[in-house]
Amino acid sequence: MSAAPVPLGSGGKELSKPPTDGISNLRFSNHSDHLLVSSWDKTVRLYDANANVLKGEFLHGGPVLDCCFHDDSSGFSACADNTVRRYVFGSGKEDILGRHDAPVRCVEYSYAAGQVITGSWDKTLKCWDVRGASGPEHTLVGTYPQPERVYSLSLVGNKLVVATAGRHINVYDLRNMSQPEQRRESSLKYQTRCVRCYPNGTGFALSSVEGRVAMEFFDMSETAQTKKYAFKCHRKTENGRDIVYPVNAMAFHPIYGTFATGGCDGYVNVWDGINKKRLYQYSKYPTSISALSFSRDGRLLAVASSYTFEEGDIPHEPDAIFIRSVNEVEVKPKPKTVPAPS
């Protein structure tokens, strides 16, 4: 086929006024199509994805490595200056919930527990109660040591999955944080990039720097564990050589339970984990996919195309956020077709 150029805009609507440095994460609100974006340019930005409007910008003391919504009007951020902050979008009010001893890598808010959970490179996990009186001594609920630096967190219901360096995976129950419920080693051989729980709460997906995703289950019974598997993705064969790209981001569809993966190859793939099928591949984005998020109804997919530093400090494409409206056919599971009698 001749090199037909990819039609412009096929990656979805590009948000105006994107962050000026790498995008560390983005998340849709659970109540609206607002999008919270954290960036290496020391800011957290709030966009209205539908109207393509930048609604707010909150400056930090260092690169922001993660962010999440509290409710529709406030959010939390994890900053490389070791702080965990809370922002009220309307008033611009900011308080520091507390500090870690090293940059805070990830932040999650649990509606079930009413707590903020942060993971840091200081090899700890901290829980914060935002409802409590102000002041760090009241806000901090507990500090839980981890075997290694925390790289990724994911929550579903009362389950918390922590992925750290050294391929450790700890599964906690939020109601009893004193001990991990399960201590596992990643079934992938290489560094964990991202962990995301299934929306149905039965397990979690792990992605690694070596173009692979593992599908895991909480239930340790033998029957449940036989269902687990891993698959290769985000690879390219060039001159007979396999080029393998890290899988930076995963996002589950809130309704169908299918999920999107984004890799350093600039592709976003949508998978059906149950039927083990790839449902869709979106056209290539300018550079690595650093983060993905489905909106609350699954109609929109936010894609952060932003160089993730996998090859060090090299010139790269500008950082961009694309809002793609999702077609049902791209995310709806396709059950295995019954083989037709020949």
Next chain:
Amino acid sequence: MTSLPKNHLSEMETTCETLLHELQVIWDEIGESDPEKDKMLLELERECLEVYRRRVDQSNKRRAQLRQAIADSEAELAAICSAMGERPVHISQSNQNAGGLREELKAIAPQLEEMKKRKAERWGQFLEIIEQIKKISAEIGHSDCNSSDIALDQSDLSMRKLEELTMRLQALQKEKSERLKQVFDYLKSLSMLCEVLGLDYKETVSGVHPSLDENEGSKCISDDTIVRLECAIDSLRKVKIQRMQKLQDLATTMLELWNLMDTPIEEQQLFQNVTCKLAASEHEITEPNTLSEDYISYVEAEVLRLEQLKASKMKDLVLKKKTELEEHRRRAHIIGEVGCETEFPIEAIEAGAIDPSLVLEQIEAQIAIVKEEAFSRKDILERIEKWLAACEEESWLEEYNKDENRYNAGRGAHLTLKRAEKARNLVSKIPAMVDNLAAKVTTWENERGADFAYDGVRLLTMLEEYTILRQEKEQERKRQRDQKKLQGQLMAEQEALYGSKPSPSKPLNGKKTPKNTGVPNRRLSLGGAMNQHSKTDIAHSNRAIRAAKKADEMGTLSPVSRGLDIAGLTVRKLSFNATSNNTSRESEVLRKPFSQVKPGNQLAPTTPVSKPLASIPADIEEENRPPKTVPIIASKTPIAAPSPSPMQVACTPAPVALKFEEENVKLSPEVEFSFEERRLALYLSR
């Protein structure tokens, strides 16, 4: 009156006494003996007693009769009263009445008479109501259950019963009126349906029940008739819906055809009432005859006519558009998908295999894409033209330079001299031109993320090849120059030795310089083929070139083939590589973009990496063949995987089949760091 019997008795007594006296006298005269006298007197007394007794008996009997009559009357009265549900009249008191039994009887008689009359009246009412009930029941059609129900029974003629019956009658009357109303409703909807469907109403109705057809007069309202009416309406409605759907389908097709062929408004006006019903629901269609068979077939005929018109026009349109597309492509020096839209539409349209309008749409979309692309290529294309012209001049100049008689003053020699001067000037500018062009193309490719192909060949490759050829030529020239110098020295020596001097102008030997046009041969052959419009040639040569160039192009596969790669081809390729010579693969260096092309790599496919593509035709087929189903659409959204592709699932922990690139993952064996950690370190160091 009362005095009369007394007188009569006393009279009778006196008569008796006188008669007895007379008898005594007679007897005395006769001289009857006393015993005789006594005997006769006793007889007389006895006779008298007898007469009395008989009388008493008679009277007694009469009294009994009277009493019986009274009792009977009283009983009858009581029966009637109870039947009529009324309180019995008081009778017993009159017993003490001095009037005697006769009086009593006389008193009862009128009462009885009165009651009898009333009973008869009541009975008449009952009869009347029952008659009506029976009649209506029969009309409604459930007489069977009712006739036995209201069997005539005179024992209960109470008002309550009458009321009951009246109520029943009223209920029946209500039911009847309701049924009548229902029947009329049904008849009305039936008539509307018949009107819309163009059917004969009278016929339809009399088919249900003959009585329904008559304008006046009673209509049959039995259950059966109603059910049949319902059935008739139902079936007609079904027919209506069916026809309506058909008509709407026709209307839709018609609208599409109009749109497609720009049918004049006057022509459309005729069918306005069809198309305006396009979105109407069943009950909205009420116009007479809109759904009659005749009308539908009329519309059908029109659609058929339009279809035929379209079929003839479509081919022209598709052909026209296709030529337009080809023209656009040719001008922009883009090669379309091999054997895809260039080949199939016309045959397929003729065979009726595909919808020409679809093809038309696809071609139009393609034209838009090509136009857009052509616009972006315009600047570069102009430069290419200049470069090619310069190359032509260069080759001409080369030929000219080889001409030994070029300085002979023949006719027009001054013109060639001038041209040569110009050409030399131009040729000196070629390297700058090529560099410029390469820079432009590189930015273009970076912008678009795709290769810039000129008539199917990547322009950068063309430029690289040209540069190489030029360098080779330069070297050749230098070598020749050196040789010439050497020769000159040799000659000088020879001259010094022998004193003769061969002509210096003769070529040194018969060795041919490679016939170098300055432009890659394949480009010209392609261009030539292009100009001759022989598509199949292009396709073939193009395919062959691609196969040869595969090794270079792997890094920048077009999106679709890349999509195919990921979808499934990788597996095949990997397995191939696994069986092929591993050492040769490892020894092969990955070619960086813009680096020198090694001729061996490209022209002589000896390494196993470039060979498989030639040796496994299935692979090439798969790569080059456009997706069968929707060829043009696929090119619009090239990445879309046409169907879900299976994951490359491996058991966990999966063995790493191929060593992945260390540069990409950069795992330090000592301490592992994530990209973010490394980035922050760098961030802080700045």
